[in-house]
Amino acid sequence: MxxxxxxxxxxxxxxxxxxxxxxxxxxxxxxxxxxxxxxxxxxxxxxxxxxxxxxxxxxxxxxxxxxxxxxxxxxxxxxxxxxxxxxxxxxxxxxxxxxxxxxxxxxxxxxxxxxxxxxxxxxxxxxxxxxxxxxxxxxxxxxxxxxxxxxxxxxxxxxxxxxxxxxxxxxFAEHALVWTPPERAYSADADVTACERVAPMAELATQLALDGDYARAMTVNGLAFSAALGFPTDPAVEAMAECDGVSLSGTGPSVVAVGNRDDLTAVRERWDERDGETRLTTTRERGARVL
Ligand SMILES: Nc1ncnc2c1ncn2[C@@H]1O[C@H](COP(=O)(O)OP(=O)(O)O)[C@@H](O)[C@H]1O
Ligand SMILES: O=C(O)C1=C[C@@H](OP(=O)(O)O)[C@@H](O)[C@H](O)C1
CATH class of the missing domain: 3.30.230.10 (Ribosomal Protein S5; domain 2)
Structure with missing residues (x-):
């Protein structure tokens, strides 16, 4: 079997x-x-x-x-x-x-x-x-x-x-740019108390997501959780004017931006100057599947 x-x-x-x-x-x-x-x-x-x-x-x-x-x-x-x-x-x-x-x-x-x-x-x-x-x-x-x-x-x-x-x-977007710095952050080790301090901003981001405004929800979320967990906000600030949404992903350290492919390509040039890896990829409509 x-x-x-x-x-x-x-x-x-x-x-x-x-x-x-x-x-x-x-x-x-x-x-x-x-x-x-x-x-x-x-x-x-x-x-x-x-x-x-x-x-x-x-x-x-x-x-x-x-x-x-x-x-x-x-x-x-x-x-x-x-x-x-x-x-x-x-x-x-x-x-x-x-x-x-x-x-x-x-x-x-x-x-x-x-x-x-x-x-x-x-x-x-x-x-x-x-x-x-x-x-x-x-x-x-x-x-x-x-x-x-x-x-x-x-x-x-x-x-x-x-x-x-x-x-x-x-x-809600077709293209995604992902920056993954070299360090790792296990979710089980995350500072939950620090995250709870930004609950009002998480509530706002959740409301935006429930209203279908996923890209802006991402950006609000990213600023709040980068601040709470001590990750830099400059990758998001560098991308914000050109992309639809940008956020720290989970408990980090990766940052993900969504938007138009040409604009994400321009952001990639800036993110490529940072340590780690950048990937220009797509979002997925299909989830898990049997092979
Ligand atoms: N390919 C894999 N096969 C088996 N277990 C995995 C695999 N990838 C991740 N894991 C498990 O998930 C843990 C990482 O989870 P987590 O810290 O939540 O990170 P992530 O945000 O990537 O999910 C690993 O320590 C391991 O236990
Ligand atoms: O362990 C958890 O309960 C969670 C971990 C975080 O993700 P990562 O695993 O990507 O850090 C977070 O985004 C998610 O909403 C909940």
Whole structure:
């Protein structure tokens, strides 16, 4: 029994660490998971391609949780390959969890679709990955905002306190520019108290997102959370006049801008002078998929 699936990373519209409500949008950077199941095996062994010492708890918990709920006690293996840098604010954990969950469901012969008549709906599959992320301790709120954007594609607004999907919408921009500095910031280590201090600005950004003004929501969010978490605001200031929206993504350190491709190309020249990597990519309408 084998299953393969891919899920995209995402960028932040609103960080949920201040209020529990958040919003995110899928980016065209993918993680792929391959799962093999055997009714005679016990336990699940994980591996991350290119990271022999990487922490595999999250993907193992995803497979175990799917087997507990939909399987018959199988054991097996799960391996991921990823284009999404880890702990850079681009939702590598959500992409890995969704890919692992969908690959396991596929190995069990179950159809996952954004359709109430499917064996498993995408939203329910996404909630399994969020529970696994809580088990693995890689998240503060469960990050249902990031996980739902990765699973469903487009942009989502959620209440992570209830794992409630408030909005699921088409992408609000076609092109995205991503700057990823060399350092890493694990979400589980984020200063939540500092984030809570900017709750009034997070509320404003959430209201803008609920009104469909996702790009301005991003910019308000980015200024507030960069200040709260001690990241520089100059990358956003350098981009603001030319792009539709720009924000620190998640708990950083990546910064993501959306807008017109020519304008983003001009911003890229400035961001290229900084340490780290810039990527000109696109947003994604399609979320997780079976391969
Ligand atoms: N490709 C992967 N395979 C397995 N686990 C992964 C993978 N990518 C990320 N993770 C898990 O997610 C954690 C990083 O999560 P987090 O700090 O929230 O960063 P991000 O913002 O990129 O999601 C890693 O420590 C690891 O446990
Ligand atoms: O762990 C969490 O609950 C969250 C982590 C943050 O994302 P990153 O994982 O990208 O830092 C944030 O944007 C999200 O709304 C909630």
């Amino acid at each position: 084998e299953g393969r699936a891919a899920a995209p990373g995402a960028g932040t519209v609103v960080n949920a660490l201040a209020t529990g409500r958040g919003a995110a949008f899928a980016l065209d950077l993918e993680t792929t998971a391959t799962v093999t199941l055997d009714p005679d095996e016990e336990g699940v062994a994980g591996a991350i391609d290119g990271a022999p010492d990487g922490d595999t708890t999250l993907i193992e918990r995803c497979v175990e949780r799917v087997i507990d709920r939909y399987g018959a006690g199988e054991g097996g293996t799960v391996e991921t390959e990823s284009e999404v840098p880890t702990a850079a604010g681009l939702k590598s954990s959500s992409a890995a969890a969704n890919a692992a969950v969908v690959a396991t469901l596929s190995a069990l012969g179950l159809e996952v679709a954004n359709d109430p008549d499917a064996d498993v709906t995408k939203t329910e599959a996404c909630r399994v990955g969020v529970r696994a992320a809580r088990d693995a301790g890689v998240t503060v709120t469960g990050a249902f905002d990031d996980a739902s954007a990765s699973m469903l594609g487009g942009v989502t607004v959620t209440d992570n306190r209830e794992d409630d999907l408030l909005v699921s919408d088409d992408p």
